[in-house]
Amino acid sequence: xxRILIADDHAILRRGLIEILTRELSDASCGEAxxxxxxxxxxxxxxxxxxxxxxxxPGRSGIDVLADLKRTRPRLPVLVLSMHPxxxxxxxxxxxxxxxxxxxxxxxxxLIKAVRKVLAxxxxxxxxxxxxxxxxxxxxxxKPLYESLSIRELEVLRMMGSGKTITQxxxxxxxxxxTVSTYRARILEKMNMKTNAxxxxxxxxxxxxx
Numbered sequence: 001x002x003r004i005l006i007a008d009d010h011a012i013l014r015r016g017l018i019e020i021l022t023r024e025l026s027d028a029s030c031g032e033a034x035x036x037x038x039x040x041x042x043x044x045x046x047x048x049x050x051x052x053x054x055x056x057x058p059g060r061s062g063i064d065v066l067a068d069l070k071r072t073r074p075r076l077p078v079l080v081l082s083m084h085p086x087x088x089x090x091x092x093x094x095x096x097x098x099x100x101x102x103x104x105x106x107x108x109x110x111l112i113k114a115v116r117k118v119l120a121x122x123x124x125x126x127x128x129x130x131x132x133x134x135x136x137x138x139x140x141x142x143k144p145l146y147e148s149l150s151i152r153e154l155e156v157l158r159m160m161g162s163g164k165t166i167t168q169x170x171x172x173x174x175x176x177x178x179t180v181s182t183y184r185a186r187i188l189e190k191m192n193m194k195t196n197a198x199x200x201x202x203x204x205x206x207x208x209x210x
Contacts, residue, residue, distance in 0.1 A: 002119065003047065005031045007039035007065065008054040008081070013104070017052065017081075017111075024112045036060040040068055048076060050119055053098075055082040055089060055151060058174035063096055063151040070097040077118045081111075084155075088208065090129040092151050100124030144206060148190045154208075156183045160196060161203025 002025060006014050011034070018030045031046070033039035035057055043051065051069060055062035066078055077099035082089060090101040099118040102111065106126070114124040125133065146154060159169045170180045184196075193199055203209050 002028045002049050003031070004028055004115070005033060005039065005042055005046075005048045005051045007033040007036075007051060007057070007062075009034050009057045010054075020108045020111060021115065024108075025115070036062075036065045036068075039065055040072070043069055043073055043076065048073075050115065051076060051078045052115075053078050053080050055080055055084060055093065056155060056173075061152045061155070063093065066093070066096050066098060077121075079114060079118050079124065086126060086129040088146070088154060089151060090125075091133065091147075092154075094123070094125070101129060102126065145191050145202070146206060146208060149187060153183050153187050153190070156180060157187050157199060157203055158208050160184070160187075161200050161209040163200070 004021060006017050008014050014032050021028045021030055031042055031048070033042050039051070039053070053062050053065060057065070062080065066080070069076060069078055078097070079100045079102065080093045080098045081102050081104055083104045086101060086103055093101045100114050100123055102114055102124070103126070110126070117124045146157065149157060155173070156169055159172065164172070166177055166180050166184065170177045173180070187199065188194065191199065191202065193202070
């Protein structure tokens with residue numbers, strides 16, 4: 001029996017993943033978690049062969065959950081499934097210890113391919129992400145400024161780029177206004193910028209807006 005935990009805050013997506021996994025993997029058994037707390041509780045209480053984890057969840061981000069999972073169960077493989085572009089998030093996730101990164105737009109067959117590879121002890125990198133990683137080898141000195149940001153900081157920057165206010169971002173991410181303001185201050189410092197307008201223009205120029 002292959003035990004797979006799916007951690008995502010969207011019930012429809014969880015059910016869709018369960019249907020795909022149980023149809024294609026006859027011995028698969030799936031559990032569900034809709035937030036970080038549930039995911040960590042399930043991992044501590046049960047043995048799993050794989051965790052499929054969303055990057056963006058209410059409250060604590062998936063990258064925070066990933067760090068906790070690797071401390072709690074260092075050998076437990078985690079496949080990150082996200083709506084965010086691979087070139088912006090994939091490298092960060094792999095560096096944080098994930099066994100693979102997939103975009104939610106990927107075909108079901110690609111998901112099964114990734115799951116099988118990770119369960120076999122390998123690491124899954126999509127062709128698109130592999131190309132990004134290869135290109136990075138030759139341009140280490142020319143990395144864009146946004147690569148200095150954490151995943152949560154990048155998420156806030158993308159939302160600011162789309163014109164959302166601090167209050168709106170706080171509501172969407174289920175965080176306090178103070179916490180989002182702190183992220184904003186860190187982003188400004190790391191990007192060497194002074195105003196929201198500068199951040200918005202940068203996000204638009206670099207195609208970071210969702």
